[in-house]
Amino acid sequence: MRSRQHHGERVDPALAALGERATGWEFAWLDGRPGEPSWSYPDLARPLLRNAGALLDLDTGGGELLAELAPLPPHTVAVESWARNIPVARDRLAPLGVAVLTELPGGEDEFDVVLSRHGRLPAVDIFRLLRPGGHVLTQQVGSDDLAGLNAALGAPAPHPHHWNAEVAVSAFEAAGLHVTDVREEHPEIVFHDVESVVRQLRDLPWQIRDFTAEKYEDALGRVDSFIRLHGALAVSTHRFLVQAVRS
DSSP states (O other): OTTOOSTTOOOOHHHHGGGSOOSSSOOGGGTTOSOOOSSOHHHHHHHHHTTOSEEEEESOTTSHHHHHTOSOOSEEEEEOOOTTTHHHHHHHHGGGTOEEESSOOOOSSOEEEEEEESSOOOHHHHHHHEEEEEEEEEEEEOTTTTHHHHHHTTOOOSOSSOOSHHHHHHHHHHHTOEEEEEEEEOOEEEESSHHHHHHHHHHOTTSSTTOOTTTTHHHHHHHHHHHHHHSOEEEEOOEEEEEEEOO
């Protein structure tokens, strides 16, 4: 917040200009700032696809990750319901022969693999859509994610419901899936300037649902002062991974 000189001055126009969310789920602007879990989701997904004939990717975003996993199974379907992401996903995935739907398929026993990275996790539907012997792999954002950022800005807690590996495993098992792998970590993300804080909150609008740079001007000023004094603001993320199979 470099143009802020004293209390009561308008928020830096450069920060306000960051307020419109981009499409897709690409965060190249972070330049390595986010703390990543020790596992690699793509590295865990690729072996599942080698002998798969049918793949379903839930909440594909702009199709960025799914495209990275190519070559894809002959029958690959992606689901995306965010209106701004749908044309992005279709443009990116059409050359790969991937159909992009806005709702879950209605059939049964259709897919060998279901993937969901930071997307929905409807356990009963996943069981329905998987063929016997089929696998589901998911990486999720837990409910403690970036809670320290909300606290630093005086905002409400980010997630009203408890969401972690234990809850997801219980849902999978209740649906009839056999869980084969569970991992959960809280790596740190480091913000070296207040602009990156604003970008983060722009691109993850559910973190602080009423966020605008103008509304949180004073709080951003305090965060800016903290970063200038200490060099960075570090807060914990929350990631967990679950893999399961339909017997």
